[in-house]
Amino acid sequence: MSRSVLVSGGCGFLGSHLIDRLLRRNDLERLVVVDNLWTGTRDNIAHVTDPRFSLQIADADSFSSGERFDEIIHLASPASPIWYMREPIRTIKANIGGALNLLMLLKPGGRFCFASTSEIYGDPQVSPQPESYRGSVDCTGPRAAYDESKRCTEALLFEQQRVSGLDVRVVRIFNTYGPRTRMDDGRAISNFVIQALTTGVLTVYGDGSQSRSWGYVDDIVEGLERFFWRDSISHRGPLNIGNNHEVSVLHIAEFVSSLVPGSSIEHQPPVPQDPTNRCPDLTLARHLLPGWEAKTGYQEGIARTFEWFRQRIAATRM
Numbered sequence: 001m002s003r004s005v006l007v008s009g010g011c012g013f014l015g016s017h018l019i020d021r022l023l024r025r026n027d028l029e030r031l032v033v034v035d036n037l038w039t040g041t042r043d044n045i046a047h048v049t050d051p052r053f054s055l056q057i058a059d060a061d062s063f064s065s066g067e068r069f070d071e072i073i074h075l076a077s078p079a080s081p082i083w084y085m086r087e088p089i090r091t092i093k094a095n096i097g098g099a100l101n102l103l104m105l106l107k108p109g110g111r112f113c114f115a116s117t118s119e120i121y122g123d124p125q126v127s128p129q130p131e132s133y134r135g136s137v138d139c140t141g142p143r144a145a146y147d148e149s150k151r152c153t154e155a156l157l158f159e160q161q162r163v164s165g166l167d168v169r170v171v172r173i174f175n176t177y178g179p180r181t182r183m184d185d186g187r188a189i190s191n192f193v194i195q196a197l198t199t200g201v202l203t204v205y206g207d208g209s210q211s212r213s214w215g216y217v218d219d220i221v222e223g224l225e226r227f228f229w230r231d232s233i234s235h236r237g238p239l240n241i242g243n244n245h246e247v248s249v250l251h252i253a254e255f256v257s258s259l260v261p262g263s264s265i266e267h268q269p270p271v272p273q274d275p276t277n278r279c280p281d282l283t284l285a286r287h288l289l290p291g292w293e294a295k296t297g298y299q300e301g302i303a304r305t306f307e308w309f310r311q312r313i314a315a316t317r318m
């Protein structure tokens, strides 16, 4: 059966990688990307020439179309703290408003996939975090627009599943890095790599003892692919997708710095309510997606990311 698919946020970092995989699907009849180019860029999809693909520059929360889709993948939202903190209301609208609006474009019996986040665990009090952990989140804190709009969108989708039997696939993605991150995105690994290649000074917020589980984009997008497009799957999520090797921010900065002799680390004030730790419990993912594993270590993933940014920076200087 051929399928029509809509991806919101497809010009972004994860979305553009997911599109490359979607276009390899033989059952794909049509792929529409809806993106307002807030944090995404046309560059990320400039290589796509497939006639099944089309781009609509529009807000996910107000996009309308006479067409209905078999599958909708809702990724529209900034993921970088500096970007979502700068425009918190717009972030809430992208997530919740986007889901409410896009649900109306789904065919009866269609599938709705959503990129939720490990941020819904807040500053976790248990480690690693299984999907059953309810999190430690401050609904009035500086990250609330992002965390709480992801939580509310999960609630919306699981209520739809209960009420109307909607086929819902929700993934809780842990920190992901790699090529096609914006130069001014602001997240840790891209910042450290760009800083090492330009100013030579890597900015670590606080003492750097806070930790994350850093997932290389190819591994993470493969996990999404396996969960989102398989018809026969008993569990409807939420599902943790990430790398479960937890490493401190300072260690990552030191590793990146070691790639560029002469670069150094500068400590800056800690970020308010910066989560102290984050690590996925992958028991469910391993059970549902046999053979899938986030296998790329940070050394290899950062080396690939480094090379990608090195080429981009060299190209902008020419």
Ligand code: NAD
Pocket (backbone or CB within 6 Å): 008, 009, 010, 011, 012, 013, 014, 015, 034, 035, 036, 037, 038, 039, 040, 041, 058, 059, 060, 061, 074, 075, 076, 077, 078, 079, 080, 093, 094, 098, 115, 116, 117, 118, 172, 173, 174, 175, 176, 177
């Ligand atoms: P990104 O900022 O690179 O991409 C987001 C895309 O959504 C951009 O192309 C942006 O222009 C678009 N967008 C934002 N608001 C929109 C709106 N209202 N209408 C249409 N388009 C809109 O971020 P990313 O890292 O690719 O993240 C993609 C999704 O995955 C997000 O929902 C994010 O919350 C989630 N996620 C990402 C990570 C990660 O580490 N990258 C971790 C957890 C969850």
Ligand code: UDP
Pocket (backbone or CB within 6 Å): 079, 080, 081, 175, 186, 187, 188, 189, 191, 192, 203, 204, 205, 206, 210, 212, 249, 271, 274, 275
């Ligand atoms: N971080 C840092 N320097 C930077 C960017 C980020 O020390 O230039 C820290 C940040 O304070 C956090 C961790 O790295 O503790 C991960 O930050 P990121 O923005 O990548 O993701 P998130 O905070 O959403 O996990």
